[in-house]
Amino acid sequence: MEPSVRFNARVCQETDSPIGLAYGLLGRRAGDRRLLDLAQAAPQYPAAPEVVAHVAAVARDVHGGDYVEPAGLPKLRESFAAELADAYRGSVRAGHVVVTAGCNQAFCLAVSALAGPGDEVVLVLPYYFNHDMWLRMNGIRPRYLEPGPDLLPSPAACERLINDRVRAVLLVTPGNPSGVVLPPGLIAEFAALADRHGIALILDETYRSFRGDTEPAHRLLCDRDLERGVVSLHSFSKDLALPGYRVGAVVGSSELNRQIMKLLDCVAICAPRIGQEAAWAGLTRAADWRARRAAEVAVKQARFEAVMADRPGGFELLSCGGFFGWVRHPFTGRATQDVVRDLVLRYDTLVIPGTAFLPEDRGTFRVSFSNVEEAAFADLAVRFGAAGRAVGAGRPGAGLSR
Known part of the structure; x- marks a missing residue:
C-alpha cells in the first residue's frame, strides 16, 4: 500500500x-x-562502582529527575573544564562547555550551528558514518579528503578543497573507523589552515582516553584558539562505560555555544540529568x-x-x-x-x-x-x-x- x-x-x-x-x-x-x-x-x-552508587543516590533524591541548566550541570562543566585544562595544558573554563546527549548530538548541534543547506564541510576518508549521514540529510555537502598511505590527512590537500561554501573541516582522532591518532603538530597545522580561511576546525575526540599517550592530544584548548574556531567534541560513553546514559560535550567559543543552545533547547532542552550526574561521578571519583x-x-x-x-x-x-x-x-x-x-x-x-x-x-x-x-x-x-x-x-x- x-x-x-x-x-x-x-x-x-x-x-x-x-x-x-x-x-x-x-x-x-x-x-x-x-x-x-x-x-x-x-x-x-559496567560503570565504576563509585558511579553506580552516585547514580542510585541521585535516583532516590526528590530532585533527581529535575531539569538541569540548559548548558549542563555546573559541577560537571566545571570538573570537565578543569580536566581538559590539565590534560591539554590549556585554559578551558566551564563557559566553554555545553553538555549534550552524547557526542553524536554534540556533532549534530555544532555543525548545524555552523552550516546550513548549500554549505559544505570537509570530511577525511574514511569518515564516521553518522557524520556523513547528518550532513547530507541536512543539505550540507560533504567534501571528501583522501588521506595519504598512512591514513594521515594532508593540510595542503585539504586547502585545495576549500571554497567559499566550506564552513568547517572535521577531524576524528583517534579515528573511527581507522583508529589513526593524529599527531599534535598535524592538528595544529589544520587549525592554522582553518583560521586562514575563516572556517571552523571540528575535532571529534570521543576516544581521547585511548590514545596510548599521556601527552596532550593537541594544544588548542585555550581562549585564543577556541574563539578563533576550534571546536572539540567529547563523549563520556567509552572511558566511563556509560553509552546508554547519553552524555557528551561540545567545547567551543562563547558565541558558538550561544547558537548551540538555541538548537539544544528545541531538540532536548538539556542532556539527561542522570547521565550528567554519572559523568560527574566518573570524572571526580573514578580516576584509577x-x-x-x-x-x-x-x-x-x-x-x-x-x-x-x-x-x-x-x-x-x-x-x-x-x-x-x-x-x-x-x-x-x-x-x-x-x-x-x-x-x-x-x-x-x-x-x-x-x-x-x-x-x-x-x-x-x-x-x-x-x-x-x-x-x-x-x-x-x-x-x-x-x-x-x-x-x-x-x-x-x-x-x-x-
Whole structure:
C-alpha cells in the first residue's frame, strides 16, 4: 500500500544504520559457536562502582529527575573544564562547555550551528558514518579528503578543497573507523589552515582516553584558539562505560555555544540529568578505574596487532588505535557486504563493512577489538585464516567446520 504521507526525501535516501543492519544478520546464523562481536564500540563491562552508587543516590533524591541548566550541570562543566585544562595544558573554563546527549548530538548541534543547506564541510576518508549521514540529510555537502598511505590527512590537500561554501573541516582522532591518532603538530597545522580561511576546525575526540599517550592530544584548548574556531567534541560513553546514559560535550567559543543552545533547547532542552550526574561521578571519583580500563584496551590493541601481523588468511591490518582496527580483506572482486555476511554467517565473526565509512567499496571493514576478551584474538586469527584458505581454494565462505 502506498504511504499516505510524504517523508523528507533527504532522510529517505539514506540507508539504515549500518550497526543495525550488521546485527540484523545474527538471526540467520546456522550454528551455535560463540559469536565474536567486533561490531559496535560499546564497553562490555559496567560503570565504576563509585558511579553506580552516585547514580542510585541521585535516583532516590526528590530532585533527581529535575531539569538541569540548559548548558549542563555546573559541577560537571566545571570538573570537565578543569580536566581538559590539565590534560591539554590549556585554559578551558566551564563557559566553554555545553553538555549534550552524547557526542553524536554534540556533532549534530555544532555543525548545524555552523552550516546550513548549500554549505559544505570537509570530511577525511574514511569518515564516521553518522557524520556523513547528518550532513547530507541536512543539505550540507560533504567534501571528501583522501588521506595519504598512512591514513594521515594532508593540510595542503585539504586547502585545495576549500571554497567559499566550506564552513568547517572535521577531524576524528583517534579515528573511527581507522583508529589513526593524529599527531599534535598535524592538528595544529589544520587549525592554522582553518583560521586562514575563516572556517571552523571540528575535532571529534570521543576516544581521547585511548590514545596510548599521556601527552596532550593537541594544544588548542585555550581562549585564543577556541574563539578563533576550534571546536572539540567529547563523549563520556567509552572511558566511563556509560553509552546508554547519553552524555557528551561540545567545547567551543562563547558565541558558538550561544547558537548551540538555541538548537539544544528545541531538540532536548538539556542532556539527561542522570547521565550528567554519572559523568560527574566518573570524572571526580573514578580516576584509577578509568586508567585501568584504558590500560586494558591498550593491551587488547597490542594483542590484536600481534595476531594480525602475520596477515591470517590474507586479511591485512591497515591501521589501528583507539577502539578500532581498519582491515583489508583478501576477497578480490567480491563486494565487501557479501564478505561481511559470510564472516558472520559462516565464521561467526561480526564486523562492520567499510562501505559504511566510504563513498565506495574499497575492500575494507572495521573491527572493534575493544569488544572481546584478550584470549579471543587467537580464535579470530583462526577464523580469518580459514576464510582466507577457502578463498584460495576458490570456495568463498567454505571451510572452518562447525
